Amino acid sequence: MSAGEQRGRKPRADVQRNRAALLETAQRHFLQHGVGTSLEAVAKETGVGPGTLYRHFPTREALLAAVLQTRSEELVARRAEIARLGDASEALRQWLRAMEEYFSAFSGLPEPLMAAAREREPDNPLTLPCDDLIATTDERLLAAQRAGHARQSVKGYDLFLAAVSVAWISGTGATDEESLGRLRALIESGYREQDDEE
Amino acid sequence: MSAGEQRGRKPRADVQRNRAALLETAQRHFLQHGVGTSLEAVAKETGVGPGTLYRHFPTREALLAAVLQTRSEELVARRAEIARLGDASEALRQWLRAMEEYFSAFSGLPEPLMAAAREREPDNPLTLPCDDLIATTDERLLAAQRAGHARQSVKGYDLFLAAVSVAWISGTGATDEESLGRLRALIESGYREQDDEE
DNA sequence: AGTGCATACGGAGGCAGCATCCGCTTTGAT
DNA sequence: ATCAAAGCGGATGCTGCCTCCGTATGCACT
Known part of the structure; x- marks a missing residue:
């Protein structure tokens, strides 16, 4: 075949x-x-x-994209699982975490990723994954917003940026897991609707 | 003299x-x-x-630190002003913004800064500024917490990381000012106490 | 099996940046 | 004017990037 x-x-x-x-x-x-x-x-x-x-x-990015292929597929699989979750809030949380882990695959990965997001030249093999991730983030966020679990003022791209940020900090190696956890919590309480207590 | x-x-x-x-x-x-x-x-x-x-x-960091000297002094001056503010919440907000601007002085500055925060070797001339900034962040945060304007679960280092993150994203050039504003708002609503509406 | 050709290989080489070392010049003191 | 210390700067060796082209390799056809 x-x-x-x-x-x-x-x-x-x-x-x-x-x-x-x-x-x-x-x-x-x-x-x-x-x-x-x-x-x-x-x-x-x-x-x-x-x-x-x-x-x-031909380029470092091409090699990087090829090496990431396996992980990309894992992420797509995980996305499908997450999409089936009933709780939109939990789905969004898990999706953000999945993205963050993907970005943390290698130290320094966030840089070329953001570079790919910047230059809209389609010859950069990392651009396509990026677009896809942002779109999915938007989907999960919209679902959470419809369910009243996320503020209306937040955009999918914002949460994408937040996930990349945490991955970047994680990659610098300057921070312990505890601080990272608090940072994630801070972001989460930042996008959550206030009446969404459980 | x-x-x-x-x-x-x-x-x-x-x-x-x-x-x-x-x-x-x-x-x-x-x-x-x-x-x-x-x-x-x-x-x-x-x-x-x-x-x-x-x-x-002797090193790139040494040159960087020397070039940053002027801006460091400006930041210290601004810190003094901010410390005089009555509103602890507003003071914290302004301090975070001041740090972020400092980190955004040059594109790529966050990397060596975080590297300096990681390696506790004191021969890195960027380590000292960093420590100072984290300590000040802690002061401003504690004041805000005492005034009931910030969650108790947040630590100064977390907000320091958040500020560095925003500066990093800003430095990648992949993001417009509008998105950055929303990201700052997200962080702010993340550390604020929920009853702190105005 | 043998031959021919497209395809891919690999290393030599040009380029840029880092960091060091040392003979020579500049500068301030006498 | 002279001297010694202090500073200068470029030659140098190194690493890594990326390209180009003569050569080897593997596939197809006989």
């Missing part, structure tokens, strides 16, 4: 192999050293030349 | 001249290109060698 049009020749075997190996190494390096890790080092450790890396992934 | 002990020789004239010129150029470059600007370029444009720059300011 899958191949819509593999006109002519069958793709070479080493291409897939190298691509997979590069993704593997890149993920490790992103995890250990953040998104700013040396691409040259990734290539070397994979056992390929820099040229091969750059042919497969 | 000033010179407590200028034992032996009078300091050379070119030292002060170069230092001032470097600060001037550096401020311009930080403003235009953010805190990551090329130090080599700063030196070249000032008309001195790289060695001279690094002798005066």
Whole structure:
């Protein structure tokens, strides 16, 4: 299945192999050293030349997007689960948390993510995920607002920004989990409708 | 005045001249290109060698701290004004805003600032300002809490983090002033005591 | 199996920025 | 005018980015 049009020749075997190996190494390096890790080092450790890396992934963002693919799919799955929740308020809370975790996958991820949100050039492979996330946030927020659980003055983009912020702070490593928890609570009590006590 | 002990020789004239010129150029470059600007370029444009720059300011952080000196003094002055305000709630609001503006002086400033807050090594010249700001935030928050204007569960450090976050987002340039305003409002309604309506 | 060709590889190399070191100049004191 | 200390600045080595092109590799066809 899958191949819509593999006109002519069958793709070479080493291409897939190298691509997979590069993704593997890149993920490790992103995890250990953040998104700013040396691409040259990734290539070397994979056992390929820099040229091969750059042919497969022309920019750092492209490599990043490819490495994030798995996590993106997880997030989409989680979104579907969350959408089925009855409690709109709880759904919104969980969705914000899911986004935050996604943004915290690698240290320094929020920067290129926000850069992608800034420049509306569609050649940035991180732009598409972003748009999608903002749209989903809007959906969950609207549902919560309809249920009277969230202030009308808040916009989905605001909560997206809040989630990115918390992820950014988390990535700086300057803050313990306790402070992060209080920050999340602060944001939550910021967007909640006041009569929404439980 | 000033010179407590200028034992032996009078300091050379070119030292002060170069230092001032470097600060001037550096401020311009930080403003235009953010805190990551090329130090080599700063030196070249000032008309001195790289060695001279690094002798005066051993690290990027040292240069940054020196350039921020003026703004730090302004912030201290503003803090004194704010401390004189009768309304503790308004004082807290203004102080948070003042911090945020300080952090937004140059694009990318929040990163090294948080890094300074993380590593407790005192050789980082940005650490001291940070500590001071957090302490002041605590003072303003405590006053607001005593007046019943802020939730007891909030800590000064949380609001410090919130201010840094907004500055960071602002620095990414991905967000218009309107969204930033809503984000500030969200934070404010997050730390305010609910019965504090006006 | 052997041949030919498209495709992909990889490393050399140019570029930019960081940070250091050391021979030489400038400066203030005598 | 002279001297020594203090400061200067550029040459230098290093790391990382990214490109280009000669070469090796794997697929298809015989």
